[in-house]
Amino acid sequence: MKRFFRNKNFTVGFILSLIVIIAAVISLIWTPFDANRMNAKLRLQGPSWQHPLGTDQYGRDTLSRVMVGAVNSIIVGLMTVAIGLSVGVLLGLASAYYGKWVDETIMRFSDFLFGFPAVLTAILITSILGPSMINAMLAISIFYIPVFARLTRAVAMLIWEREFIVAARAAGISEWKIAWRHVLPNILSTLLIQGTIQFAVAILAEAGLSYLGLGTQPPHASWGRMLNEAQTYMSLSPWMAIFPGLAIAWAVLGFNLLGDGLRDTLDPKMVRIR
Amino acid sequence: MxxxxxxxxxxxxxxxxxxxxxxxxxxxxxxxxxxxxxxxxxxxxxxxxxxxxxxxxxxxxxxxxxxxxxxxxxxxxxxxxxxxxxxxxxxxxxxxxxxxxxxxxxxxxxxxxxxxxxxxxxxxxxxxxxxxxxxxxxxxxxxxxxxxxxxxxxxxxxxxxxxxxxxxxxxxxxxxxxxxxxxxxxxxxxxxxxxxxxxxxxxxxxxxxxxxxxxxxxxxxxxxSRVVVMYAGQVVEEGRMTDMFDQPFHPYTRGLLKSMPRLGDRRAGRPPRLNEIPGTVPSLIEAVSGCRFAGRCPHVFDVCRKQQPDLFKIGAGQRARCWLKRYPDRRKPDA
Incomplete structure (x- = not known):
């Protein structure tokens, strides 16, 4: 653990991400105000002792909403990475192991998905299935499958060439167990690094979709949604846009640095290339 | 059984x-x-x-x-x-x-x-x-x-x-x-x-x-206890370990044995030189008609280049893939 904290990227990323996570966890049991309670008297307030981050056009407390929005972002990050990772790893392993037409099919399918810009794909999916947080997650996950499938395939192919795989075969271990117990542990660190970075990307993507009105629906708090609502009152109360925007930047930066730090520590060869 | x-x-x-x-x-x-x-x-x-x-x-x-x-x-x-x-x-x-x-x-x-x-x-x-x-x-x-x-x-x-x-x-x-x-x-x-x-x-x-x-x-x-010598994808000689070290038949086996460093050579005042087998292994891709070792063999003669030798019986349990078994007089004395 010590060697991770010797890395500046990791340490900064870890602290930033931890704050986001702590804020999210606290919001599950306590927020300064009810995040959805409106108060017509306190509309569009700037920061004050009572409302440190101000209030929105309905007089809802921005700090409470940013905290609740963190939960939203983390759920989206976790779910999309979990779906993309599990399906992608399975496809990638199959691709690397079977080769030939299995590999061709899976990789051409990946190319197909990659061919569309991610946002367009997401808009397409959410407009077919209807705008909601679940569908936004689904859209992001689908885009993640080829990301993890390709990465898994590339690293797994290298591992499958190694001599210890031949040694494991010579010991009579089945191909399935070799994939699971010998190949997968060897690519876990690479997947962890990519997963952390995709986590950050998912937060950004969900914010984008919610901003466009395709993700989380009102009255639920989401950072992207808050930015969208703030747009109208930009000149009147810039605070409304600044704090959710900062929250997005904070979380994305945090998880990205965490991913970079993990890469520097877990994959020393990459550092030398840089 | x-x-x-x-x-x-x-x-x-x-x-x-x-x-x-x-x-x-x-x-x-x-x-x-x-x-x-x-x-x-x-x-x-x-x-x-x-x-x-x-x-x-x-x-x-x-x-x-x-x-x-x-x-x-x-x-x-x-x-x-x-x-x-x-x-x-x-x-x-x-x-x-x-x-x-x-x-x-x-x-x-x-x-x-x-x-x-x-x-x-x-x-x-x-x-x-x-x-x-x-x-x-x-x-x-x-x-x-x-x-x-x-x-x-x-x-x-x-x-x-x-x-x-x-x-x-x-x-x-x-x-x-x-x-x-x-x-x-x-x-x-x-x-x-x-x-x-x-x-x-x-x-x-x-x-x-x-x-x-x-x-x-x-x-x-x-x-x-027994040795099989392979050369270019074939068995060229096999036999009991002691026989192979005492009386190797195939020129390749002899070459292998000679290329081992021996402490005695230096003590006897001879130059500490390692005997190598000249030449390289033939490509496995090209078809060879004669003996595969012919290109490097010190005893090579016309039959070797034309026809591939069988594994001839040399002694009890010893066999060698070499025409010298059929044509013993072709073995050059000091090679």
Whole structure:
């Protein structure tokens, strides 16, 4: 653990991400105000002792909403990475192991998905299935499958060439167990690094979709949604846009640095290339 | 009942490469008795490792393909077995250890788990039973404080220790045949001796047969009772170890023996020069009509270039693929 904290990227990323996570966890049991309670008297307030981050056009407390929005972002990050990772790893392993037409099919399918810009794909999916947080997650996950499938395939192919795989075969271990117990542990660190970075990307993507009105629906708090609502009152109360925007930047930066730090520590060869 | 444990008959393994078909193993055959150690000797690329991998069905395909032959293990043709049948034999009846203990162990798994794994696969032991047995085996192959080492990763061990782990991993299911592919080549000399004596000890203890693949005749002299010499994918000479060292017949075998450094040469005041075999191994892709060693043989004569010699019987159990058996007067006296 010590060697991770010797890395500046990791340490900064870890602290930033931890704050986001702590804020999210606290919001599950306590927020300064009810995040959805409106108060017509306190509309569009700037920061004050009572409302440190101000209030929105309905007089809802921005700090409470940013905290609740963190939960939203983390759920989206976790779910999309979990779906993309599990399906992608399975496809990638199959691709690397079977080769030939299995590999061709899976990789051409990946190319197909990659061919569309991610946002367009997401808009397409959410407009077919209807705008909601679940569908936004689904859209992001689908885009993640080829990301993890390709990465898994590339690293797994290298591992499958190694001599210890031949040694494991010579010991009579089945191909399935070799994939699971010998190949997968060897690519876990690479997947962890990519997963952390995709986590950050998912937060950004969900914010984008919610901003466009395709993700989380009102009255639920989401950072992207808050930015969208703030747009109208930009000149009147810039605070409304600044704090959710900062929250997005904070979380994305945090998880990205965490991913970079993990890469520097877990994959020393990459550092030398840089 | 056939007393032989392993019989290889007319085995041919070809590699279908873009440049052409490489005949890595070209019609070889030999057998192995229970409890016997057979040395399979030859220089790099002569097909020894491919032979070993074919026994376990581990030749990469493509590009490799077993074209012909039979590999009988306890009278069963391994080449006819399906993947599952072969998998059940690997690691349980036939084990293999590899040259590079560095790369043959999984770097991200603790050694205890790697040694225990064949037990869980073949003997259906539970994790804890298998780990207990793995600890016993690590102790048996003389790894100090074995129980504490179970959770160590391969990089925490020295080369010799890693090879001991490999041996333990190959031994846990008490195989009838151990294939050792250059088991000591990557180790320094003092460690080599330790590993060889460990193998000898385990061999007599388990009464298993060993197929020892090496280019090191010194190792063969210590371990093997019989020797098969391979050259360019073929068996060129085979016989009892003592006969092969005392009266080698094939010029290639003689060349191999002469190219070993000998302490006596320097003591006698002769220049400490190593005798090499001139020339290089012929390409395995081009078809050769005559003897494959003809290009490098000091005794070569017209028949050698035209026709490939058979394995002629030389003496009791000794055979050599050389025309000198038919034309003894062609042997040049001092070559």
């Amino acid at each position: 056939d007393p032989k444990l392993l019989t290889i008959e007319a085995l041919s393994v070809h590699f279908h490469l873009p440049e052409g078909v490489a005949r890595a193993v070209d019609g070889i055959g030999f057998d192995l008795q229970p409890g016997e150690t057979l040395g399979l000797v030859g220089e790099s690329g002569c097909g020894k490792s491919v032979t070993a991998l074919s026994i376990l069905g581990l030749v990469q395909s493509p590009p490799g393909r077993i074209e012909a032959g039979r590999i009988l293990f306890e009278s069963r043709n391994l080449l006819r077995l399906d993947a599952e049948g072969l998998r059940r034999i690997r690691g349980r009846d036939i084990s293999m250890i590899f040259q590079e203990p560095m790369t043959s162990l999984n770097p991200v798994l603790p050694i205890g788990r790697q040694v225990a794994e064949p037990l869980m696969v073949h003997k259906a032991l539970s994790r804890s039973e298998a780990m207990a047995e793995a600890a016993a085996w690590l102790d048996h192959v003389k790894i100090p404080a074995a129980r504490k080492r179970l959770d160590d990763y391969p990089h925490q061990l020295s080369g010799g220790m890693r090879q001991r782990v490999m041996i333990a991993m190959a031994m846990v299911c008490r195989p009838k045949l151990l294939i050792a592919d250059e088991p000591t080549t990557a180790l320094d000399v003092t460690i080599q001796a330790q590993i060889l004596s460990l193998m000898l000890m385990l061999k007599s203890e388990l009464n298993m047969s060993v197929l020892l693949i090496t280019h090191d005749l010194g190792v063969v002299a210590q371990m093997a």
